[in-house]
Amino acid sequence: MAAGVWWEAMPVLNFRFAVSLLAVSSFAVLPSAPVHAAVRRSIAVAPGPLDRAIAVLAQQAGVDIGSAEPGLEQARAAGVKGVLSASDALDRLLAGTGYAAQRLGPDSFRIVRRRIAPRPVRAVPKPVVLVVAPVVPDTEPAPDVVVTATKRATSQLRFPGALTIFRADGIARVGADAANGMDRAIAATPILQGTALGAGRNKLFIRGVADSSFTGPTQSTANVYFGEVPVAYNGPDPGLNLYDVEQVEILEGPQGTLYGAGAIGGIVRLVPHPVDLARRSATVSGGISTTRSGAPGGDIAGMINLPLLRDAVGVRLVAYNLVEGGYIDDVLRKLRNVNRVSTTGGRFDVRVAPAHGWTIDAGIVAQHVSAPDLQYAERGAGSLARASLLAQPFEQQYLLGRIVVDRRWEDGLHLVSATGLVHRDADSRFDATRPGRPNVPIAYDTDERSRLFSHETRLSRTGKDGGGWLIGMAVIHARDAYARMYGAPNRLRDIVGVTNRTFDAALFGEGSVAVTPALTITAGGRLTHQRTDGDPIASLKTTNFIRGRSSTRVDPTLGASWLLTPSLAVYARYQSGFRTGGITVAAGVGRVADLVPDSIHVGEIGLRKERRGATGLAGSVGLSVTDWRHIQADLVDRTGFPFTTNLGNSHIRGVEASVDWVVLPGLLLDAAMFLNDTRVSDPDPALRRQVGTRLPNTPPFAASGSIGYAWALGGEARMSVDGGWRYVGRSTVGTQAPLDVSQGDYGAAQLGTTWSKGRVRLTGTIDNVFDVRGDRFAGGNPFALAARNEYTPLRPRTLRLGGAVAW
Structure with a gap:
């Protein structure tokens, strides 16, 4: 059967x-x-x-x-x-x-x-009152939290490294609807930071490993994965909506052994809900929002899961549309709320289980982002306003195809073979009008074309007491074209851009040995052979310019986990990683340069505790030391033109801590903090930096906290309320003029409530409760930075009312 x-x-x-x-x-x-x-x-x-x-x-x-x-x-x-x-x-x-x-x-x-012995019951009149009681969770010991981003089933308690996991049913509500998305995860932990250029253009930073606010042809310091496949190789995070994502896993980096080039800061892994082969189900979610002094917004999303052949074939369809109302006015063009953003997308997955232990998942993720203008403001132009001569739109088309073959044997052996294809096109415009000629509009356009093929096959086995092993091979072929045009809007001319083609082949392995029931040692490594070829381009037409570069390197890892008690473990880890080099846009118009690969080495120790009952304390504390060499960064010169360079070396020292405390059934408190020191050493003399300057976008202190309470209203009805607060310390956009302008140094609060009964859920949230203006980590328009009056404010106080129905 x-x-x-x-x-x-x-x-x-x-x-x-x-x-x-x-x-x-x-x-x-x-x-x-x-x-x-x-x-x-x-x-x-x-x-x-x-x-x-x-x-x-x-x-x-x-x-x-x-x-x-x-x-x-x-x-x-x-x-x-x-x-x-x-x-x-x-x-x-x-x-x-x-x-x-x-x-x-x-x-x-x-x-x-369950059969329960009857008790004598004394008859009493039944009062007609509202029954309000705390939600009493299961009193059984809590099951181990399994980390899937480690590429083999690993208990969170025994994982030798720092990590954070957000679930859709958690207090952060990541993936519960189409609103906010990655911003919810960023607000919930100070370990994860992000820029605020806008959806499809943002960069994510993990544990202070941040290069710059600007996006360009370099790899991000944090790799984003959708399930088993990467969503990009070079450039920014494409900003996939998180609706119907089961959980978000953040592995602090580097993760060079398991993930290869680019994961020097860590990994953000989006784990989507899989196709359910046993049951039909559907959900519809939606909401409307209003922003103080801004335009209204809204979101709608839906999911349908259909088993076509029970336990053998099924499909899952997800669709969503999100409109974020604008709140920035342009006084020169006499327009209001210009920074509206629209995101439309969906997912179609097919799962086939041809035999016992086998599953084959194939799917497509598609998303379109459209923003008619940027979301920066200028001091002196009025409240949440600026003066620009041109609209500065952005548009992105993104398509991800994936197929994952999974085979599990009864003895614990596990085979995974995953292939992904990415197609990303993005167009941007910036207002490059010169300050001395305000009536002569000048535009600067970028045209990005990214193609990525990735494949990985691995075999693993998880043993008892944290032991197990993993071996695998991976191949990546990436092509990223970055074209540029400049001039009058109706007479643009090409200026030199770049195309980078990278072929990456790797063998990797990792093993954990339970030396004693309490002590587990982990060791592994990745052997990578990589070749990068670069060309200067004009209108995406390429001609050979710089001879390709080949390199072979080994990235080792060594870790240990020592179980002090059944719910308390200490860990230690060392790991390295790198980002590829290649041809890039140099400072000045029409110049290119050969970028040197950067590398990173991290050592960390920490203590982690899991909660083993319905109430109690869970948390972690960790210390890390990072040595980052030949840092790659996308920057802009004094005239506003972007370029990429190696800006020097850095030593990062960090202390992080988090606590998750169920005080009593239904009452949850959590808090987290990150304290770090980042200094640039051996700077590039051409950049005129001072030794000891801090890296950009790395606040020395950041913290977050929340409190939530849930209770029963009688019958199936449930109610919950929660509140959160996040503080981001002061940092700078860059480390030299005109980029050494202050940002950060603000705190923002959030309130929320949820009512549910059966399959119906109603929600209400207030973001930025105290209407803090602040300045987020973003560069806005690079050609306006020289005036040093540009800032990117937080979204003003926003109220959202939403609901969801499940079948």
């Missing part, structure tokens, strides 16, 4: 006979039946209706689960996650639901209602 849930496969009148028949046949073949239920597997079942949660568990564990009990669709499961046997996972899933599991055979179970 195929693994799955079979109460829907026959009428209830025939069900008890089927269960009896299954029990007899199971015991009859017991000696030769495969013992699936005892095998430990990576299980990840999200909270939700019990019948759906059981269906997902049956599929993941490869067992049969049935029931004739009514009410399973009304009961709610708290979810379960960890490397567990089917029996243990089912027990944890059913805890607190009023149901229990009975084993019928080696790989089959029946769900029955």
